[in-house]
Amino acid sequence: MSTQNNDNKVVLVIGAGDATGGAIAKRFAREGYIACVTRRSADKLQPLVDEIRATGGQAHGFASDARKEEEVAALVEQIESSIGPIEAFVFNIGANVPCSILEETARKYFKIWEMACFSAFLTAQAVARRMVTRGRGTILFTGATAGLRGASHFAAFAGAKHGVRALAQSMARELGPRNIHVAHVVVDGAIDTAFIRDSFPEMYAHKDQDGILNPEHIADNYWFLHAQPRDAWTFELDLRPWMEKW
Numbered sequence: 001m002s003t004q005n006n007d008n009k010v011v012l013v014i015g016a017g018d019a020t021g022g023a024i025a026k027r028f029a030r031e032g033y034i035a036c037v038t039r040r041s042a043d044k045l046q047p048l049v050d051e052i053r054a055t056g057g058q059a060h061g062f063a064s065d066a067r068k069e070e071e072v073a074a075l076v077e078q079i080e081s082s083i084g085p086i087e088a089f090v091f092n093i094g095a096n097v098p099c100s101i102l103e104e105t106a107r108k109y110f111k112i113w114e115m116a117c118f119s120a121f122l123t124a125q126a127v128a129r130r131m132v133t134r135g136r137g138t139i140l141f142t143g144a145t146a147g148l149r150g151a152s153h154f155a156a157f158a159g160a161k162h163g164v165r166a167l168a169q170s171m172a173r174e175l176g177p178r179n180i181h182v183a184h185v186v187v188d189g190a191i192d193t194a195f196i197r198d199s200f201p202e203m204y205a206h207k208d209q210d211g212i213l214n215p216e217h218i219a220d221n222y223w224f225l226h227a228q229p230r231d232a233w234t235f236e237l238d239l240r241p242w243m244e245k246w
Contacts, residue, residue: 008084012036012076014066014123015092019193020142022048023215024090024222029057031223033088036079038064066093066119076126085134088226089127091120092142095160098153109156116160120167128171131180138181138226141168145188145246172235181233183225188240189213211243 011028015021016037025035029052037059039045045061052059060083064075079086095116099108124139131137145151147165150158165184172182190196190203190212197204206212218239225234240246 008034009087010034010036010079010084011088011090012038012079012086012127013090013092014038014064014119015094015142016045016048016061017092018048019191019215020187020218021090021092023219024092025059026052026055026057027216027219027223028088028226029059030055034084035059036062036083036086038062038066038075040065066123067114069122072119072122072126076130080130086127086130086137088138088140089124089131090140090142090222091123091164093119094142094144096144096146096154096157099156100153101155104156109159112156113160113163116157117163117167120164124167124171128175128180132175132178135179137179139168139171139175139183140222140225141165141182141184143168143184143186145186147184147186169235176233179230181225181228181230183234184236185218185221185225186236186238187213187218188238188246189244190241191215191218206241206243209243211241213239213241 011033013021013025016025016039025037029035035052037045037048042061042063049059049061062075065071093115095112097112141164143165144161146154146158147161168182168184175182192207192212192214221237221239
């Protein structure tokens with residue numbers, strides 16, 4: 001039996017990591033949305049879920065592999081039937097792994113595409129099928145500079161991110177007339193994470209100059225997209241620090 005409360009509003013964040021994805025979940029939770037967040041390991045989600053709940057929000061964590069169609073279907077069904085309708089969906093899986101094209105392996109190239117592009121199709125399609133029955137919803141994809149131009153040593157990542165951007169374009173054109181806002185966010189620059197702090201200290205030193213992206217400020221822009229009136233929808237929004245070359 002369904003225990004769904006139709007007054008609930010759910011945001012589903014696929015790839016709710018410690019930086020951007022987590023910040024987006026917290027931003028929507030502050031607006032009263034139930035944050036449903038996923039990673040392949042549920043244990044890694046618990047600090048985020050606890051933080052949202054500690055500040056008065058509602059959150060649920062799910063271990064789910066976005067590359068597996070049956071797991072995606074089960075995840076969406078569970079949320080829709082027992083928690084509430086997914087009003088906003090965020091795809092936030094990265095898979096940014098550099099490698100020379102001369103040394104790239106077929107296995108790793110495919111895995112990067114599968115994580116960063118194919119899983120976007122599976123998850124967005126599953127959610128879109130629910131949204132069209134209600135005639136409303138927002139679908140947001142986290143993109144990257146690689147989705148606009150391929151850099152040296154990033155052929156696999158660029159191919160995947162170009163694919164995500166194309167997917168978003170096609171979905172926006174098909175679903176916009178059905179009152180579903182689809183948008184693609186180009187995140188161009190280093191994000192304030194422990195990885196950047198520990199691996200690229202010279203880059204991280206720019207933080208005090210607003211030279212790297214603050215995940216909370218990225219999240220504000222995702223909420224902005226979701227809250228836009230449909231007479232002025234944005235399809236593509238790019239975010240970069242003021243000092244970033246582009």
